[in-house]
Amino acid sequence: MSSPIRIAAIGLAHPHVFAMTQHLIDAGATLVAYEPESHVLGEAFGQVFDRAQARPERASILEDSSIDVVVGAGLPSERAALGVDVLRHGKDFVSDKPGFTDPESLADARRVSAETGRRFVVWFSERLDSRATVRADELTREGAIGRIVQTIGLGPHRLDAAQRPAWFFDRARAGGILTDLASHQMDQFLHFTGTVDADVRFARTANRGHPEHPELEDFGEAIVDGAGVSGYVRVDWFTPGGLGTWGDGRLLIIGTEGQIEVRKNVDLAGREGAEHLFLVDGTETRHVDCRSHRLPFAARLLADVAQRTETAITQEHCFRASELALRAQAAADALGPTPT
């Protein structure tokens, strides 16, 4: 057996870094070090992962040739530059989404990845950490619903404004809602349609309910095309307090021979827990409980790091999904705010 992949955590601003790190540890990685003074979560990170070494000097992590992978969830606007730095130090970078808030930094990362042969991976958790979505992917590939006609991806989120740091409401640092939340949706659309080529046909954003945060976009939508499939995407920050989770994320897929609905996080006033899949085909309608389904991403990613393969996610997919989100955001920005 090969020696464990050694990882470190830099950029500890969003709690996603806890889940990403834990998934990689569960899949066999060794967490070596972290930045204890990074943003607001540095200290908490050290308490949760108390076997890792606190290294206040970022350079001591970047220059440690025993470390293979850096995981990061800093401010969205800072992720690309950090990732490029990590790649230049001969390591792979695993970023929280969004990996990029502007096309220029995406282009930089693309160039440096090509030059160094290192990977800038974006962890699109709404697909990769959703067991029911993984199952939907398998079912569609097995032909359970025929050829895909359309996907609808709904990505509602709870705002909890009082709990959010200042950067969250700063467009330049956080990115717009399509850049951020819809990057999950673009990842999902490209993955399910099996292509990296897609076009934005329409996109817009709005602030419909939060005038006290003028730079926040609380609503965004986009229509995309790719591989003969239509995709509609809606994201928002309107999850009400009475929902038992942060958001009722859905994926609806129409196929020529059937349809799938994934209720990722909750089945409203229905079955307990998360990870629900509903399949309707030519003969029946059934619920598939996916709570015990496998999540293969982290283990595949570690194998890819060791073997320089691309079984978990391809570099091109990470860049193209990010690019599609940025293009949707740009299209919405060009359209201007919608009338209220």
Add this chain to the structure above:
Amino acid sequence: MSSPIRIAAIGLAHPHVFAMTQHLIDAGATLVAYEPESHVLGEAFGQVFDRAQARPERASILEDSSIDVVVGAGLPSERAALGVDVLRHGKDFVSDKPGFTDPESLADARRVSAETGRRFVVWFSERLDSRATVRADELTREGAIGRIVQTIGLGPHRLDAAQRPAWFFDRARAGGILTDLASHQMDQFLHFTGTVDADVRFARTANRGHPEHPELEDFGEAIVDGAGVSGYVRVDWFTPGGLGTWGDGRLLIIGTEGQIEVRKNVDLAGREGAEHLFLVDGTETRHVDCRSHRLPFAARLLADVAQRTETAITQEHCFRASELALRAQAAADALGPTPT
């Protein structure tokens, strides 16, 4: 008490005419006569409503001054001209949707309605005959979810191609999918947003799974705006055989303070029957069983006929909803077929 409204049925091509007639009878109308040789359903209509008089000559119905209202569900392309004829004979016309398949006939009906003071009503059954949708309307008006931010209307339908008459696959006679199925959606959007002013921002159609019917559009979608609310609409002919009903129609409403999901016809692998409403607000998530909720439309319509009021639906709304569907269709036609 006033004497019952007297109705007759002309144009018996689509089975919707059975439900429309029955609703009006249940609300107190007297069915006087029908056209026995009208399209394929004339004979069956006479068997179901066996107390009505068969009148092979359409003129004998139109010229019967004792008849107040004509109900019709002929070929979509013929409904407008029939309606205009009915209005010119001093009666109100209650049409199956779509009432119109082209802007010119809509303009004719608008002019003749203004001239005669008679009404051209379109029965948008996916709202008016859906108890859960009626309940959703009440709840939103009561402020249960705050101000509406967005609606998503999904109108999937089962094709059952072998059961469909030839005209169904003829674009000129049936209208496109946005003209037809999305007219329900436009009605619903305008009604829920409380406006008749709305714009089509994007629309497209496709034939993704039925090349043997080249004029059929089996997929359509549109984005509309009105009254500061965004609307997304998707309609299709892909309902699989394994679904226990003709289509899993949904209405999803995001509000600033809560959200509603209406599952009009079925709760996939969940609760029995139809008419499901799910409400999430600031404090809870709950299911509302709407199977016993009232359907006020038919009774209000009869009162409107007697009193010349507009409590059930306004003339302007019928025209504007139809117009919005036609504009979406025209926008999709102008865009051309989407790549497959």
